[in-house]
Amino acid sequence: MADSPEVAHVVDLSLRIGEMLLSSGAGAADVTATMHSVAFHMGLRNPIVDVTFTSMSMSYQSDEDVPLVMIRQVKERDIDYEDLSRVDQLVRDILADRVSLAEARTVVARLSSSGHHRNRWLVTAALGLMAGGVALMLGGNPQVCGIAFLAAASIDRLQKYMATFRLPMFYLQVAGGALATSFAVAAAAADIDVDPSKVVTANIILLLSGIGFMGGLQDALTGFYVTAGARMTEAFLSTAGIIAGVSGGLTLGTVLGVSVGQFEPGASDLATVAVTGLGAAICAAAFAFASYSPKRVLVPIGLVAWFAIVIATYIEQAGFGRTWAVASAAFFIGLVAYGVSGRVRVPPLVIVVSTMVPLLPGLSIYRGLSLLSEGEHVGQGLLAVMTAASVAIALASGVILGEYVAQPVRREARKMEKRLAGPRLVGPLRARAKR
Known part of the structure; x- marks a missing residue:
């Protein structure tokens, strides 16, 4: 490719595609x-791409x-x-030569400037349904x-209102955690x-669902340490906001003489496991809907989430502990995400993140915060918080391991590439140069 204006257009297209992917999760x-694949297909050989959490260059x-x-x-x-x-x-479509360079730039410009057809109040209702599904999953x-x-x-309406003042996410999470605890104290x-x-607990999982634990660990495992550090810092601050808000609410309840109590869940029969699975399916599908996923993926996401929570429940009951149970369920999710995503024509990331939401460690965080707020069981509270951290790491590492196993299996089945380049949740597996 010798035409300088066309080179600039290819670089600009690759950057815009990368920006939309990174900003979408x-x-x-x-x-x-993905940026390398697009540039290579358009005729650019060996471009230099640098991606960080807040900027990218090519x-x-x-x-x-x-x-x-x-x-x-x-x-x-x-x-x-x-x-x-x-x-x-x-x-x-670009890699299959179904669109030209000019058409692709037009499509990207339209996507970046247009909104959503889904009404925002439907998203609010879906988030409420998601929390209701978590409550059902916990036996409520x-x-x-x-x-x-x-x-x-x-919480969603409050955070949306606060976001109009351009407040940092930390303060939005504090307000969300405090409001969730206020409802519990009032009840x-x-x-x-x-x-x-x-x-x-249900609303802690709601607040945790948007935190990029998995994205940060994936970046760390694939060598993007600067981006991983930024993602994990943001996740830490958001989680700290939840801790501050919930702790404040629990302390206020204690001052007012109202105790929300401790919660010890348990599933001991098939009926309880079935209800738990139903709650997890509702939670995962509602989160996917609230994240503007296509409607065709909601049922598959619900089914995968149901199987994942059943796997986690039975492994935990067998005595392997919460961390290993969650890691096994996450491995299952990573293993089947590629096959399911191919059937419903969405990136595997949509399946992975949505089905992991019911497994987020909201209960462990609640236990730790409530014990720490009492002041008499600090050791147990710290242990519960550490358990929550271990569950989050187990989720991310289990999913990524499942992706590492699933990708070469898919590669051999379809003969799409000659070697494994790392877990791919978005974009093509191989690019061909335009002839």
């Missing part, structure tokens, strides 16, 4: 590989022209699986599920026949 390894120099360097900043980061799926499909009665629904919907004070701790 993709990992740095996937973004880098440079190219031919034998005759001066070096060309372009940089784009990632100003907004939100889980948006509609844009992610559309950009992923655009990349596949209809009253608990209803209060969890109302609390989650209120306990009103002497309603509910377990308030289940309301708190």
Whole structure:
């Protein structure tokens, strides 16, 4: 490719695609590989791509022209699986020569400037349904599920309102954690026949669902340490906001003489396991809907989440502990995500993250915070918080291991590439140069 304007257009297209993928939740390894695939297919050999948490750059120099360097900043980061799926499909169309360079640039510009067809109030309702599913998964009665629904919907509207003032995520998480605990304290004070701790736990999982634990660990395991450090720092601050908000709410309840109590779950029969699986399926499907996933993926996501929570429940009951149980379920998710995503035509990332949400360690965090707030069981509280951290790591590492196993199996079945380049959650597995 000798035409300098066309080179600039290819570099700009690759950067815009990478920006949309990174801002929608993709990992740095996937973004880098996708940008390389698009540039290589368009005729650029050996471009230099650098991706960090807030910016990305791409440079190219031919034998005759001066070096060309372009940089784009990632100003907004939100889980948006509609844009992610559309950009992923655009990349596949580019590599299959179904769209030209000019058409691809037009499509990217339209995607980046257009909103969503899904009404925002439907997203709020889906987040409420997600919290209700978590409450059902924890064994809550209809009253608990209803209060969890109302609390989650209120948290979403409050955070959306606070976001208009451009407040950092930390303060939004503090407000969300405090509001969730306030609903639980009010329910306990009103002497309603509910377990308030289940309301708190359900909404902690709601607040945790948008935190990029897995993305940070994936970046670390694939060699993007700067991006991994930034993602994990953001996740740590967001989690600290939840801790501050929930701790404040629990302390306020103690001052007012209202205790939300401790929660000890357990599933001892098939009926309970079935209900737990149903709650997990509702939670995962609702999260996917709230993240603007295509409607065709909701049922498959619910089924995978059901199987995953059943696997985790039985392994934990067998005496292997919560961490190994969650790791096994996460491995299952990573193993089947590629096959399921191919059937429903979405990136595997959509399946992976949505089905992991019911496994997030909301219960361990609640236990740790409630014990620490009492001041008499600090050791047990710290142990519960460490358990939550180990569960989060088990989730990420289990899923990534499943991807490492599933990718070569898929590669051999379809004969798409000659060697494993790392876990790919977005983008093509191989690029061909345009002829």
